[in-house]
Amino acid sequence: MRFNFTSAFGPQTFDTRAFDARVHQADGGASAGDFGDLPEWDLSDLYTGMDAPEVKRDLDWLEGACVSFAEDFEGKLADLDGAGMYDCILRNERISQVAGRLGSFAGLLYYQNTVDGTRAKFFSDIQDKITSFTAPLVFFSLEVNRIPDDVIEDMLQDVDLARYRPIFERMRKMRPYQLSDELERYEHDMSVVGASAWNKLFDETVADLKFNVEGKELGLEAAATLMSDQNRATREASAREVANVLGKNIKTFTRVHNTLAKMGDIEDRWRGMPTPQTSRHLSNDVEPEVVEALRDAVVAAYPKLSHRYYELKRGWLGLDKLQVWDRNAPLPLEDDKAVQWDAARETVMEAYAGFHPRMAELAEPFFTKGWIDAGVKDGKAPGAFAHPTVTDAHPYVMLNYLGKQRDVMTLAHELGHGVHQVLAADQGELLSSTPLTLAETASVFGEMLTFQRMLSQAKTKEERKILLAGKVEDSINTLVRQIAFYDFECKLHEARKGGELTSETINGLWMSVQGESLGPAFEFMDGYETFWSYIPHFVHSPFYVYAYAFGDGLVNALYAAYLESPEGFEDKYFDMLKAGGSKHHSDLLAPFGLDAADPKFWDKGLSMISAMIDELEAMD
Template sequence: MTLLHRPLPSLLLSTASAGAAATAAALGPLPVWKLSDLYEAKDAPQLKQDMEKASELSLAFEAKWKGKLAEAAASTGAGGIGEALKEYEALDDLLGKIGSFAGLTYFSDTSDPANGKFYGDVQAKLTDLSSHLLFFALELNRIDDAVMNACMDRDPSAGHYRPWIVDLRQDKPFQLDDKLEQLFLEKSMTSAAAFNRLFDETMAELRFEVDGERLNLEPTLNMLQEPRPEARAKAAAALSKTFGDNLRVFTLITNTLAKDKEISDRWRGFEDIADSRHLANRVEREVVDALAAAVQEAYPRLSHRYYAMKAKWLGMDQLNYWDRNAPLPETPNALIPWKDAQNTVLSAYRDFAPEMAEIAGRFFDEDWIDAPARPGKAPGAFAHPTVPSAHPYVLVNYMGKPRDVMTLAHELGHGVHQVLAGEQGALMCQTPLTLAETASVFGEMLTFRALLEKTTDTRERKAMLAQKVEDMINTVVRQIAFYQFERKLHTARKDGELTAEQIGELWLSVQAESLGPAIRISEGYETWWTYIPHFIHSPFYVYAYAFGDCLVNSLYAVYQQAAPGFQQKYFELLKAGGTKHHSELLKPFGLDATDPSFWSKGLSMIEGLIDELEAMDTSA
């Protein structure tokens, strides 16, 4: 299929400018994803037909199986649990396809009221249909363990879904009766889902004034990587002002969602504020606690030490908070064209395994990527798996910075993972978040190492190493600080609603601890918690980044030792999807996340890169 590119629109900034035009020319044509692989349009006849089909099948499934699963567990073949699971999986795929199209359409331009209405209407319809399917998991979990095990042993069609059934039964202690579960599901549309949408639409509408230009979030954040100190300072001031101007709505959203979660956790019987996330990630609380403790203990050796070095490189006693990601003087200033970014990532993937590059190449060739930064588009980057019957999509906001190339490598790693795991089918393809970051971070590491090996200039090598260290600090130290902020916030919220000032104080306390004395945290930074989407969409998600980075550091060390059959083992890990626990997946590599020394090994790689930078300083 021919790749159809669209040029970066002049609406990169809300006012047309020569700078935007120059950026567009430098980056070259940027692709926009082709959502017609799902449906042609919001009013496509096929979408309408699939909505009607989903409604009919959901009602028919409920009528056929509700109240009869215990009897079905005693049957084999027709009328058995295996048949029910196959029908349920097909329905899950169909509903997922519809929901994915609505979500991706919305995130393409969250400022378009028509997109908002479409997304809201589809979500409401899917929630209604899901209420007819809710009984299935609840009823399955009420079947006695011995009966269910015998059923899976006896019936191959049911045994095929054993990993999903075993996984599902971990939720059993926390499930409520059917009526309450239905109430929670239906009320989610007017509680958590509504406030998530309010956050997204508020963020999309925000504008940040810099030198008379009104920018949206991505270009403003991008200015924090500008080489000119005054540009970074102006961007930071604009961000702080707009965040401050909208503090009231972000405080309301945060308080409401924290309370909503507390109510849900209390009814379900979760002991710790993060236990529901640990359960969803299929990771033990003790493992996450060990990770967080190891990272916090390493703050002085990692972030504190590195930022002190960076302040010296930039000729400052202390870095301002907006200088944290400032480029070094050695960093090349030229923008990286999209085509160069594509070739860089695919080449690194190909050197590791041709199959990996072949899968990633399809994202470019078949228009599965949306790259331009434009007003209304969702900020940041993500890879959406959609459903196994379709294919994943990747969203980035490509601005031509070296970090954008690494973001592309990261999201394509997710995409490759999602393609491979899709072979497990709709019920078993979803990977827990802790392992979902493995392929993305590994893809980044491959790209970084490939670039570093080709760099012979000492100054450029230093800039590359420094940027990689910063990215790893952002992934590990910063995300664990985020996790600790969430823990403090959700704990404090139990005692009553929090003011914006109280939330800001919690934010500054973890930032000061994690960043260290070399970063000057001044007025304005207390509002920067407002724009982090993970706090809103996926509470306590953030530790998964640190988990994935440390895991990949250990995994990459095994790869560097030329372990026999590494690539094959790696692909088996990705293909497993959600069918295996992290301990089972890491065992072939000789790794164990429950080992107290595991996290220290991962963190030692970051420390080693800082050592290398310090040695370069000494020899200069």
């Protein structure tokens, strides 16, 4: 999921993990009280309420600041010296901060309850006003990109402006794809009734879905968790009901995907983007060949990763074939006892402190100051995310905690994001945001620390086996599944260029990547072909999903480097997180001796998962 607000530097976003990346294991009928006292957000650090006078104050300020910014700088950027451009950047940064605070507050309120009409209206109204107020700023990147290189270079000799070099470099990568000033302004103004409106339709449709499983009426989050229940009949019932409800709504989902893919195609053609993925690669500040190397390495590894693991799991479960409701099934010897919230907190905090006390110190306020919203509630958005808000506030974490080991890992993941966002905040509003490829580094590293601590404390062979299997499944969900999702998106957007896609066509594209990625241990029930329809990233953040695979593969390689050379690693790791978006991924990885452009880099990370499967095979 994502919400947008716009500054002179373009849309600012937050994203959740792709919902299918981790299906929570839990009893869909469980209540928040079953797991202890689950925390809720205290959003008063942003605003005390929708009617708080500070909301109007900041909206009024934003409107005036955007007008005066355009009056002072439009048509004059090329004539500025370094000091003048630095003043311009500082004013823009303040605009981004105020817009970000407003947009964050409205979005967080909305995602707490997406079916609340008052919240939905407030969120929509705030988005509309921010879009309208910031329209005068559209000139900025267009005008910067018309300034000759030597003039920009002269400006960047100013010592204060020099730290913003990455902003200018990323902005100027868009030069070949820039439209006229008039068209850019038109697109800006139309954004609230374009992709944003279709995103809301998707969110509201998903939030309103009801699933009847074994006599209980459930939302999507709770229904999907039952596909990980200990009882196979319950897993099958939930999978068939999810397929049934998605099938009844497939026309709406098909319309959403057709429209957004066509909108993307039109914009790409007008901008001259060579591929539908180009804009994502540019926003991620990553080269297409690096993504292609990652994709190819993971696809080549399907047989030794997912195919091999699921064949093991098929044997453990005593089945001739795995069905889709067995993919995330617990092992027969797995304890189904709920993990209390306090125990989850203690596990993650001990793992963080075991790496470095500073990491636990940074995570502590999330638990003590209302920075986490953990419970499952009617209307709450599914999945989990960490949203950085703005650099003069703090991040917020959303979970749907259902008391299972994988929920503990989700907590570790999102807290990793939170720690990263806190550390990067010192870079300021425009440089704190990390490209999505590296944005998953701290989160996956937090999971790895938690997993390794739990593994070291395993008392029996069975406990170790369960932990290893869980980690392998999470890695498959994050690497194999997300690359398969990426391939599905590539196929969908390419097919849409040829005309309107029927539901059956999209279903076929989905199934074309499922057997390839999951392997021969599976057969697929009727109805599974519609499961593409509820994955939010396809709607909100096209092609985002490879960032998860990037992060997982990177962290596996990073953790291997940690084990090989632990001396001084912690300081280099914290320096990497503090850098935020101020450095390219090649510069951030260089101190660790790693290079994402080297295909062998990805093989190193994948071999770590393969070694875990080796150990599992040896246990049989």
